[in-house]
Amino acid sequence: MDETLVERVPKLGFIGVGWIGRNRLEAIAKENIADIKAISDPNAEYAEEALQFAPNAALLPSLDALIATDLDGVIIATPSALHAAQSIEAIEKGKAVFCQKPLGRNAEEVKEVVQKAMENDVLLSVDFSYRFTNGIKALKAVLDSDELGEIYGGNLVFHNAYGPDKSWYFDPKLAGGGCVMDLGVHLVDLLVWLFENPEVTEVSSQLFSKGKLIVNTDQQVEDYAVAQMLVKGSIAVQMACSWNLPAGVDAVIEVSFYGTKGGVSFKNVNGSFYDFITERFDGTSRKAISTPGENWGGKAGVHWAEELASKGNSFNPEAYNYVKSAEILDLIYKRG
Numbered sequence: 267m268d269e270t271l272v273e274r275v276p277k278l279g280f281i282g283v284g285w286i287g288r289n290r291l292e293a294i295a296k297e298n299i300a301d302i303k304a305i306s307d308p309n310a311e312y313a314e315e316a317l318q319f320a321p322n323a324a325l326l327p328s329l330d331a332l333i334a335t336d337l338d339g340v341i342i343a344t345p346s347a348l349h350a351a352q353s354i355e356a357i358e359k360g361k362a363v364f365c366q367k368p369l370g371r372n373a374e375e376v377k378e379v380v381q382k383a384m385e386n387d388v389l390l391s392v393d394f395s396y397r398f399t400n401g402i403k404a405l406k407a408v409l410d411s412d413e414l415g416e417i418y419g420g421n422l423v424f425h426n427a428y429g430p431d432k433s434w435y436f437d438p439k440l441a442g443g444g445c446v447m448d449l450g451v452h453l454v455d456l457l458v459w460l461f462e463n464p465e466v467t468e469v470s471s472q473l474f475s476k477g478k479l480i481v482n483t484d485q486q487v488e489d490y491a492v493a494q495m496l497v498k499g500s501i502a503v504q505m506a507c508s509w510n511l512p513a514g515v516d517a518v519i520e521v522s523f524y525g526t527k528g529g530v531s532f533k534n535v536n537g538s539f540y541d542f543i544t545e546r547f548d549g550t551s552r553k554a555i556s557t558p559g560e561n562w563g564g565k566a567g568v569h570w571a572e573e574l575a576s577k578g579n580s581f582n583p584e585a586y587n588y589v590k591s592a593e594i595l596d597l598i599y600k601r602g
């Protein structure tokens with residue numbers, strides 16, 4: 267048997283086990299697909315809490331200490347400003363990387379990480395978890411089937427009526443931006459992934475903070491943003507996202523596309539962050555093609571760990587999508 271096809275149990279380390287880091291650690295631990303060897307977080311309480319899911323893991327003081335050990339891969343879930351540098355540090359030591367979004371605060375940072383992963387031939391993935399929902403998979407199948415005819419319109423929405431609860435999210439240097447970097451990043455990733463790296467032009471946007479237009483996004487993070495763009499030269503896509511919008515519900519999440527022969531729409535149900543329905547529209551009638559009730563949050567990390575186990579640690583060119591998304595985000599932020 268070809269040795270490269272033999273399933274291995276990857277040895278993994280987690281750096282940053284705050285809210286999402288612990289959530290992803292639990293998801294990977296429950297699947298029993300990896301050996302979780304090490305955890306590092308300056309917050310001792312969080313690190314101890316993470317041990318309940320990986321009792322044999324060593325608690326280490328830093329990323330340096332973590333990557334000096336015999337690990338196959340590193341899962342990064344620290345504040346956003348650290349992602350690019352920490353990813354590069356791990357990649358240069360030959361470790362596969364699964365990083366939280368955003369991979370970098372701008373396209374320059376993201377390009378550098380993807381370039382390093384390519385040069386060092388390591389597996390790099392970002393936690394774009396919505397790609398792994400059954401609802402988005404059902405929507406993609408409709409788009410891929412061409413049954414909508416000529417697609418000409420798209421609507422991307424992510425309003426989180428609460429907004430983040432940690433101070434670093436509100437510092438442009440630590441977060442790279444506000445609701446666009448936090449929530450819009452998922453919508454832009456889906457756009458790039460669904461249409462397979464499409465050309466995106468004519469990007470215009472307005473960014474607000476506390477009801478006022480932002481003049482300098484290096485100094486303030488946005489809590490409300492709208493953007494308009496032309497995809498593949500023929501699809502007009504509108505995007506809106508926010509924190510703390512008086513939306514009347516916890517969250518409004520939507521990815522919809524319209525064509526000459528029908529529409530398809532992925533939406534959250536009853537304001538939920540977790541439950542989605544995907545419907546196929548035909549004139550004024552609708553039919554559900556995917557319904558709520560799945561636990562999808564940790565699937566991207568599990569997929570990365572399974573890819574590492576089955577194919578080994580080698581660069582997957584799909585990572586170039588991350589550069590395209592980051593370039594679109596830069597245009598929305600009017601950078602460069």
Ligand SMILES: NC(=O)c1ccc[n+]([C@@H]2O[C@H](COP(=O)([O-])OP(=O)(O)OC[C@H]3O[C@@H](n4cnc5c(N)ncnc54)[C@H](O)[C@@H]3O)[C@@H](O)[C@H]2O)c1
Nearest residue numbers: 282283284285286287307308309343344345346366367393
């Ligand atoms: N994929 C998703 O849908 C999703 C959802 C939520 C958050 N995120 C992303 O995950 C990241 C973390 O978000 P969070 O809400 O869990 O934040 P958090 O503040 O709860 O967690 C960050 C953790 O990193 C630790 N940390 C800080 N500096 C560190 C360092 N140098 N080394 C090791 N650990 C360090 C902190 O102590 C903290 O425990 C953010 O970039 C965020 O954008 C992604």
